[in-house]
Amino acid sequence: MVENAGTTLLSIRGLETRFGSKVIHSGLDLDVKAGEILVLFGGSGTGKSTLLRAIIGLDAPAAGSIFLDGEDITQFDESAWREVRKKVGYSFQNGALFDSLTVAENLEYPLRELTDMPPDERQKAIHDMLERIGMPDIAQLYPSELSGGMQKRVGMARALMLNPALILYDEPTAGLDPANIKKISGLMLDRKAHGQTGILVTHDVPCALAVGDRIAFLHEGRIAVIQDRAAIDREPDERIEAYIKGDVE
Ligand SMILES: Nc1ncnc2c1ncn2[C@@H]1O[C@H](COP(=O)(O)OP(=O)(O)OP(=O)(O)O)[C@@H](O)[C@H]1O
Numbered sequence: 250m251v252e253n254a255g256t257t258l259l260s261i262r263g264l265e266t267r268f269g270s271k272v273i274h275s276g277l278d279l280d281v282k283a284g285e286i287l288v289l290f291g292g293s294g295t296g297k298s299t300l301l302r303a304i305i306g307l308d309a310p311a312a313g314s315i316f317l318d319g320e321d322i323t324q325f326d327e328s329a330w331r332e333v334r335k336k337v338g339y340s341f342q343n344g345a346l347f348d349s350l351t352v353a354e355n356l357e358y359p360l361r362e363l364t365d366m367p368p369d370e371r372q373k374a375i376h377d378m379l380e381r382i383g384m385p386d387i388a389q390l391y392p393s394e395l396s397g398g399m400q401k402r403v404g405m406a407r408a409l410m411l412n413p414a415l416i417l418y419d420e421p422t423a424g425l426d427p428a429n430i431k432k433i434s435g436l437m438l439d440r441k442a443h444g445q446t447g448i449l450v451t452h453d454v455p456c457a458l459a460v461g462d463r464i465a466f467l468h469e470g471r472i473a474v475i476q477d478r479a480a481i482d483r484e485p486d487e488r489i490e491a492y493i494k495g496d497v498e
Pocket residue numbers: 268273291292293294295296297298299300
C-alpha cells in the first residue's frame with residue numbers, strides 16, 4: 250500500500266491559461282490524490298496537454314495556483330523548479346526524444362541535469378530501466394532506428410528515470426499496436442503499485458478503464474465532472490458516458 254494514500258498530492262485552484270487572447274482554461278480546479286491514476290478525458294483541443302504543460306512549468310498560467318505537496322509551484326523561482334522537475338515526470342505526447350542522442354544518452358539526460366549521481370551508477374540505472382521496459386538491447390540505438398512504439402516506451406522510461414512522485418502521461422498508447430498498449434498499461438499499473446501517482450491523458454478508453462482510479466472530463470476550460478472508476482460502471486455521468494461511446498468530438 251502507498252504510505253500517504255488518500256492525501257492530496259496536487260491541487261489546482263482557479264487555473265487560467267491562455268495563448269494570446271484565446272482562453273484555454275478558466276477557473277479550473279482539480280485535486281489529485283497520492284497513489285492514484287487520474288484519467289483526464291476531453292475532446293481534441295480542449296487543453297489536456299496544455300494543462301500538463303502548466304503542471305510541469307512549460308507554459309506559465311495567466312492566473313491561479315498549482316499546489317504540489319502544499320506548495321504553490323507557480324510562484325517558484327528557477328532553482329525551486331529544479332526540485333519540481335525531480336518530483337514530476339512528463340511523458341510527452343510525441344515522445345520528444347533527442348534525435349542526436351542514443352537511447353542510453355536520452356535516459357541519462359535527467360540524471361546528468363538534475364542529480365549528482367556518479368557515471369557508473371547512471372549506467373546501472375539506465376540498464377535497469379531498459380530491462381524494466383523490456384528492451385535491454387537498444388541502449389546504443391538512435392531514436393530514428395526505433396519503431397514508434399519503442400520511441401514511446403523510451404520517452405516514458407526517460408520520464409521515469411528520477412522515480413518521480415507524480416508522472417504525467419500524455420497519450421501514451423496513441424497509435425500503438427495491442428502488444429505495445431498492453432506493455433505500456435502494464436508499466437503504468439506497475440508504477441502505481443510502487444506508489445507513484447499519475448495523471449493519464451488518453452483517448453484510449455479500454456486503457457483508461459483498465460488503469461484509472463478516477464476519471465475527470467475537461468470541458469469548456471474546466472473539469473466538468475469527476476467520477477470514481479466503480480461509479481462509472483454503476484451509473485456513469487452522461488458526459489463521461491458520451492465520451493466513452495465516442496459521442497464527443
Ligand atoms: N503553443 C501554442 N500556441 C498557441 N496555441 C496553442 C499552443 N499550444 C496549444 N494551443 C492551442 O490550445 C488549445 C489546446 O491545445 P492542447 O494541445 O492542450 O489540446 P489537447 O486537449 O491536448 O488536444 P489533443 O487531444 O488533440 O492532444 C488548442 O486550441 C491549441 O490550438
